[in-house]
Amino acid sequence: MGKNNKRNKKAKQPNGPTASSAASGAGEDVEDQQAARSLPSLNPKKRNQLNKLVEELLDLVEKQPANPNDEWKQYEQLQQLLKQIMILEESLSQAVCPQISDSPDDQTRLAKVEAFSAWAKEGGVHSEGLEIAIFPGYQLGLRATRQLEKEELVLSVPRKLIFSEESDSDCRLFGNMPQATHLNLAYDLVIEKIRGEFSEWRPYIDVLPAKYNTVLYFSTKQMERLRGTAACSLALRQCRVIAKQFGFLYRYAHILTETSSGNRSLPGDRGLFFAQHGLCYKLYRWAVSTVMTRQNLVPSEKQESGDSPKFISALIPYWDMANHRPGKITSFYGAVSRQLECTAQEACAAGEQFFIYYGDRSNTDLLVHNGFVDVNNPKDYVNIRVGLSPTDALAAKRASILDKLNIRHTAELRVLPAPEFISKELLAFVRVFKMSAEQLDHWCSDLERAGDLLHIDCALETDHETRTWQFLEDRLKLLLAVLDKELREADEVKELSELELKDGGKPGQEIELMLLLYRRLERSILAGALQYAREHRKV
């Protein structure tokens, strides 16, 4: 475990420059040069073509699409540009992301688990009752090797094995912007991946998936399956934002900046050096997806005492092999023990998969940010967009009631599964939206009562209630019709059963399966709420 020994040796060194640290710095410089030299460099013609494509990409994503159709067209253009970029970068991406292939990589990863587990153990991870195994439908996961009791501490990962922007990196790019902590982490991961065998994180990086089911990996055809769903705009936005970040990084590395020698005494220069040698879109997409699907927040250790606690994004080796099941959060960072500690949310028999709870997230959120959906998600909902009309003469009065209710004038509000169906905020919004001039005067004259509008059995005039439920019914019908436009319900059911027949999804079709499941889940929430709205309108 040479690399890990290096980290341990470093920890024992006194502060301040010493002869030995200078020597090890020189050694690292040689390693940096070796890592860079092992990568193919693109010829000037290809580089020029890439520079132009990246500028085109940045111009494209700069434009804010005006409506869903424009947004879709922009996505199609973006995919075209990214395709051309990936073709030009092919030799480089093959070198920095060599495992990427179309076959599932569970077995390849499993072969690296022994070395990873030894590295983790040597670094101080305690995971005695757990082992890493393949679980179909989940890729890798954690398996109990003995009976685990509820609330038993089963896993701990010390700070020095937690990968964050504070892990001895001088690759800062996004400065000290607190909201950029996940970007810094993705950038650091890009750098460590380029460093390859010279990275001290190599045993960990080797067991990470080679590719993900995040929206960044969707083909245009797969993305089409999201058209008309609540996830579509979010997914397209995600692709746009990540492409923009890549464009900025690329421009910084190849267009705006002089060639770097990787001088470790210049802050940020080593990061720039590696970016200039190994950055490519496939690598950035991989790093961002790794961070999106596996990160957790830990408290920063580089803040002044007295400041309010600052949290930074981190990758937590071993712990991040745990898959999600609904329950409660049982992983916490111990400031005194300086380690992430995870207890069992329920008893787990030997041989069974050990799950943790990732937190309350809708399936839309899970799909766009985590690359999976949970068919038993008790916290699921579908957001629908509602807004006051700027041409409505009564908009100001409606706005004053909404303000009192803390509901925005244009908002994404929740349609829920049974037994609630319509969130109280959505119901109140539509009630306000459907008030007549007299009803508005009545409610505005006593704003303290506005909270009553949140309750399902708030006493309202019959015609007002009918208009409210009719609006909800029409809106839900429309959303279901839009879903049908892309793929009718009967075809959805047929395609899904064909895929599921293939033993939990054919390898290589995980994204198709996830998209069909997502559509079924969204449809079921909307259809349940529609039925509920119909019943209420008739009362």
Ligand SMILES: C[S@@+](CC[C@H](N)C(=O)[O-])C[C@H]1O[C@@H](n2cnc3c(N)ncnc32)[C@H](O)[C@@H]1O
């Ligand atoms: C933190 S990682 C967990 C380990 C991961 N399975 C692996 O092979 O490295 C999170 C990823 O695991 C998968 N995952 C976690 N919980 C899942 C679930 N309930 N159903 C399907 N996939 C799940 C998803 O791909 C998700 O992005």
